Amino acid sequence: MKRIVTLCVLVVLGFCWLAFANRPVAAPYAWNLPPGFPEPTVPANNPMSAVKVQLGRHLFFDPRLSLTRMISCADCHQQKFAFSDPRILSVGATGQFTRRNSMTLTNTAYNASYDWANPNVTTLEHQMLTPLFGEDPIEMGLSGRREIVMAELAADPLYQRLFPAAFRRDDDPINWVNSMRAIASFSRTIISGDAPYDKYVRGDAEAMTESAIRGFELFLSEKLECFHCHGGFNFTDASTHERDREPPSVFHNTGLYNIDGLGAYPPGNEGLFSLSGKPGDMGRFKAPTLRNIALTAPYMHDGSIATLDGVIDHYQRGGRLVENGDLAGDGMLNPVKSEFVNGFELSAEERADLLAFLNALTDEDLANNPDLSNPRPELSGKEEIHDPR
Amino acid sequence: MIRTTSNRVLPEAAARSALACIAASLLACAPGGGHSIGLEFAAKYQGHTPTCTSPMADDLEMTDLRFFVSDVEVGNGSNWSAASGQRVHLLDFENGEGSCTNGTPAMHSEIALNLPKADVSALRFTLGVPFDLNHGDPLLAEPPLDEPAMFWHWRSGHKFLRVGVKNRGTRWHAHLGSVGCLGPIAAIESCERPNRRTITLTGFTPGDTIVINLDVLLADINTRDDASAHCLSEADNPACKQLGRNLGIDFSTGTSAGETSVFSLAPN
Numbered sequence: 001m002k003r004i005v006t007l008c009v010l011v012v013l014g015f016c017w018l019a020f021a022n023r024p025v026a027a028p029y030a031w032n033l034p035p036g037f038p039e040p041t042v043p044a045n046n047p048m049s050a051v052k053v054q055l056g057r058h059l060f061f062d063p064r065l066s067l068t069r070m071i072s073c074a075d076c077h078q079q080k081f082a083f084s085d086p087r088i089l090s091v092g093a094t095g096q097f098t099r100r101n102s103m104t105l106t107n108t109a110y111n112a113s114y115d116w117a118n119p120n121v122t123t124l125e126h127q128m129l130t131p132l133f134g135e136d137p138i139e140m141g142l143s144g145r146r147e148i149v150m151a152e153l154a155a156d157p158l159y160q161r162l163f164p165a166a167f168r169r170d171d172d173p174i175n176w177v178n179s180m181r182a183i184a185s186f187s188r189t190i191i192s193g194d195a196p197y198d199k200y201v202r203g204d205a206e207a208m209t210e211s212a213i214r215g216f217e218l219f220l221s222e223k224l225e226c227f228h229c230h231g232g233f234n235f236t237d238a239s240t241h242e243r244d245r246e247p248p249s250v251f252h253n254t255g256l257y258n259i260d261g262l263g264a265y266p267p268g269n270e271g272l273f274s275l276s277g278k279p280g281d282m283g284r285f286k287a288p289t290l291r292n293i294a295l296t297a298p299y300m301h302d303g304s305i306a307t308l309d310g311v312i313d314h315y316q317r318g319g320r321l322v323e324n325g326d327l328a329g330d331g332m333l334n335p336v337k338s339e340f341v342n343g344f345e346l347s348a349e350e351r352a353d354l355l356a357f358l359n360a361l362t363d364e365d366l367a368n369n370p371d372l373s374n375p376r377p378e379l380s381g382k383e384e385i386h387d388p389r
Numbered sequence: 390m391i392r393t394t395s396n397r398v399l400p401e402a403a404a405r406s407a408l409a410c411i412a413a414s415l416l417a418c419a420p421g422g423g424h425s426i427g428l429e430f431a432a433k434y435q436g437h438t439p440t441c442t443s444p445m446a447d448d449l450e451m452t453d454l455r456f457f458v459s460d461v462e463v464g465n466g467s468n469w470s471a472a473s474g475q476r477v478h479l480l481d482f483e484n485g486e487g488s489c490t491n492g493t494p495a496m497h498s499e500i501a502l503n504l505p506k507a508d509v510s511a512l513r514f515t516l517g518v519p520f521d522l523n524h525g526d527p528l529l530a531e532p533p534l535d536e537p538a539m540f541w542h543w544r545s546g547h548k549f550l551r552v553g554v555k556n557r558g559t560r561w562h563a564h565l566g567s568v569g570c571l572g573p574i575a576a577i578e579s580c581e582r583p584n585r586r587t588i589t590l591t592g593f594t595p596g597d598t599i600v601i602n603l604d605v606l607l608a609d610i611n612t613r614d615d616a617s618a619h620c621l622s623e624a625d626n627p628a629c630k631q632l633g634r635n636l637g638i639d640f641s642t643g644t645s646a647g648e649t650s651v652f653s654l655a656p657n
Contacts, residue, residue, distance in 0.1 A: 133540065
């Protein structure tokens, strides 16, 4: 009997050895998250690793990923503007304008969906198809050039080293899907949680001014209703994370337009309606994070409000009045408008307090973090390179 | 696909011939003991074959022409049988040169057609990608569904047809595909308007070429003065309404409507 038990134990141990001995036990990725931040959701087929993040960082800043080899992801997602674009609309490789303002990549790992209003796109890996390959408008302009670009990257000694290190199990790791996975992994490290507001809530009473603290209270008040759409650790109701059981799918019409009196938004910028075709989805866009909001002007999906002061004007009125031109109409009367955009009274002092609070969401570390900066600025010299086509 | 009809252990000779048949099927062996031929597609405009480097007409150039064809069947008009081992085919008439920007060098105008022994007098196919293949994960897509130019990222599917022209320097294009598709990518639940069209061609003789008639496809669409009105399969877009009439698709419902002569047969 004793011998049988021993045999059983040996057999079990043997199986365990077989199961684990030859597998490198991947150390969990060290996120280095701000205190209290949950782990972001990561697609099972693209686990995080430090070397993949490094590879993605190089690709993110590499202008060879555009038709003209003149622009990289970083042109429309500039670090000093919290990875957003100070231009109202961004300009693609061929000079075409985007339809909407480039979103900040602040805490993009936590987005429940990507783009301004596309609930179908739930991963960064998929979102990237649009800027890389989209043609209407052309952004990076890689449609039809996938092989040319990959051949060029494959000839770069740095990538010959980084791709195999990041994708060890792949026989042929230098490919466009892995490129997108690496860029997604890098983008997930653009995490911001060290603003004066964060220091304040962690116990540093001096981190926010009295004015900003009053502004925080206003922000949380039922009078202003800001927090309904801009709530949670990431100041948006469109965030999710690893422990979230049901990622949100929420989009709001804030009464920016009302062209026909029935709620219409400008053609081509109709929010969720463009995808779903449902009248009730007209003008419904995602609430972006308010983290680093002072760095990400201009505002709204179309960059149509230049300053935070202007944004407060819009919400204070309960919708924007466009008096003249093709887009004329009173957004306040938009029938699809969110129930939380009803306007409010705001004194000059309260306005200053609210602005002080919004400014206290700026994380200077993000805008200056060397780990998120261009690792090869020499590639962005903007010199005209021979086009092999 | 080859099917051995029995579960019994085959005698060695039969097994050998089955193997031979499988090998031969790569070239010619087809279900029902028929054979395989090439089915050629051709683009025509006013009797000519437009290319990226030969204009369709004065001041009218082709900038793109690619489309998916699926579920090809042959028959006699009442009985049909699957005629292709592959469910979806990409037909590609641009090579990225001349007026065709954003194109790819490869072209593709022929698909393998399996003919049964029975008489064949008709052919039908779907212009588009079947629902169950249209909404897979684009990052894991296999050919021919892995071509980025045919992804329709923002609508979470594939473009079924993309056609473009340059009319006196002004560019116009149309993208046909399913719209109103909702659900996470790779798990789309349904589409409001599928926008697929079944094309049935009677009087088909094996060896015939399938012609896509650009005259018909582009008929009465103002591609010159109103270039901003590209058609992206919208219900309320004037260019789409006309394209829908030409293709036999009602973009307001996403279903077939009326006849279409966009595709026709040309004898060998």
